[in-house]
Amino acid sequence: MALKLACQYWRNLDQPHRRTFVALHHGYHGDTVGAMSVGEDSIFTQPFAPLLFPVIRVHAPHCYRCPLGLKRATCQVDCLADLEQALQTRGEEVAGVIVEPMLQGAGGMIVWPSEFLAGVGRLCKRYGTLLIADEVLTGFGRTGRMFACEHASLTPDMVCLSKALTAGYLPLGATVVTNAVYEAFLSDDRTKTFFHGHSFTANPLACAVAVASLDLFREQDLLGRIRRLEAQLRAGLSPLRALPGVGDVRVIGGVGIIELVTDEQTRRAGGYLDGIGPRLTAAFVERGLLLRPLGNVLYFMPPYVITDDEVAWALGEIAAVLNIAASAAARC
Numbered sequence: 001m002a003l004k005l006a007c008q009y010w011r012n013l014d015q016p017h018r019r020t021f022v023a024l025h026h027g028y029h030g031d032t033v034g035a036m037s038v039g040e041d042s043i044f045t046q047p048f049a050p051l052l053f054p055v056i057r058v059h060a061p062h063c064y065r066c067p068l069g070l071k072r073a074t075c076q077v078d079c080l081a082d083l084e085q086a087l088q089t090r091g092e093e094v095a096g097v098i099v100e101p102m103l104q105g106a107g108g109m110i111v112w113p114s115e116f117l118a119g120v121g122r123l124c125k126r127y128g129t130l131l132i133a134d135e136v137l138t139g140f141g142r143t144g145r146m147f148a149c150e151h152a153s154l155t156p157d158m159v160c161l162s163k164a165l166t167a168g169y170l171p172l173g174a175t176v177v178t179n180a181v182y183e184a185f186l187s188d189d190r191t192k193t194f195f196h197g198h199s200f201t202a203n204p205l206a207c208a209v210a211v212a213s214l215d216l217f218r219e220q221d222l223l224g225r226i227r228r229l230e231a232q233l234r235a236g237l238s239p240l241r242a243l244p245g246v247g248d249v250r251v252i253g254g255v256g257i258i259e260l261v262t263d264e265q266t267r268r269a270g271g272y273l274d275g276i277g278p279r280l281t282a283a284f285v286e287r288g289l290l291l292r293p294l295g296n297v298l299y300f301m302p303p304y305v306i307t308d309d310e311v312a313w314a315l316g317e318i319a320a321v322l323n324i325a326a327s328a329a330a331r332c
């Protein structure tokens with residue numbers, strides 16, 4: 001919906017040549033043809049490649065697997081150069097830049113330095129293009145702020161919301177835009193109308209659940225709860241960095257991530273189809289813990305109602321399974 005809005009926004013402003021999107025490596029935005037097009041080419045999208053439209057793909061700040069092979073100190077600036085070059089050379093045809101702010105999810109659970117996000121915002125402003133923040137995964141506290149864009153004090157032109165909008169209880173999505181975008185559609189000229197609707201658009205029951213869930217954010221200190229969860233995840237997962245086979249440990253808000261590798265020096269690892277994923281799932285299920293690794297990337301993203309004791313138990317089980325796997329690998 002955001003892609004369609006961006007495309008028509010420029011058309012309504014008599015700039016129909018702006019219809020190309022800039023998207024990031026490792027991005028995942030969903031499974032429709034449009035969302036797959038802006039998502040990274042992957043096992044999820046390959047069967048549909050002939051249907052997808054071309055986009056300009058630029059670096060994401062995957063610091064553990066730095067696309068430029070740099071160390072942390074100056075890397076956000078270098079990483080951003082790719083986006084800047086795209087906007088410099090092809091800015092006139094760009095309708096918008098779409099990102100998953102701070103946490104790229106299904107593409108590998110990649111946590112960003114907030115400076116990168118701030119830089120994306122600056123560049124979009126400088127080159128006069130729309131910034132679309134896909135906060136489907138990150139919205140409603142998941143990264144420790146109500147919205148991930150807040151980590152860089154950023155107000156995007158559009159925000160995509162779903163998942164935690166209803167705390168996951170009923171299906172609902174929303175695409176939120178600034179007044180400036182809205183006004184480009186506000187006209188007596190019917191050709192400027194945004195024609196987009198689904199059978200279940202604005203489903204009243206789902207909207208009521210969303211309102212009830214938002215009330216909980218107002219009534220309870222859920223962001224405080226997520227801050228405590230973040231501290232507990234950091235304390236519990238950081239020591240696992242020392243285990244053989246653990247390449248990287250990343251924590252942001254209520255998400256703990258462990259990236260497993262077969263070689264720590266080269267950081268080599270199997271991808272999404274790596275057999276380690278199902279093997280770990282089976283080992284966790286045996287212990288009563290349901291986790292679903294993305295291949296070699298294991299993550300723990302509990303609901304906010306989880307208690308401290310339950311988190312401590314889950315972290316203990318994760319440590320136990322990884323310790324057993326490390327000892328088995330050492331024996332081989």
Ligand SMILES: Cc1ncc(COP(=O)(O)O)c(C=O)c1O
Nearest residue numbers: 028029030100105134136137162
């Ligand atoms: C960042 C992100 N965007 C979009 C989607 C797709 O959302 P939906 O399933 O509501 O289309 C997902 C789903 O996992 C996601 O993580």
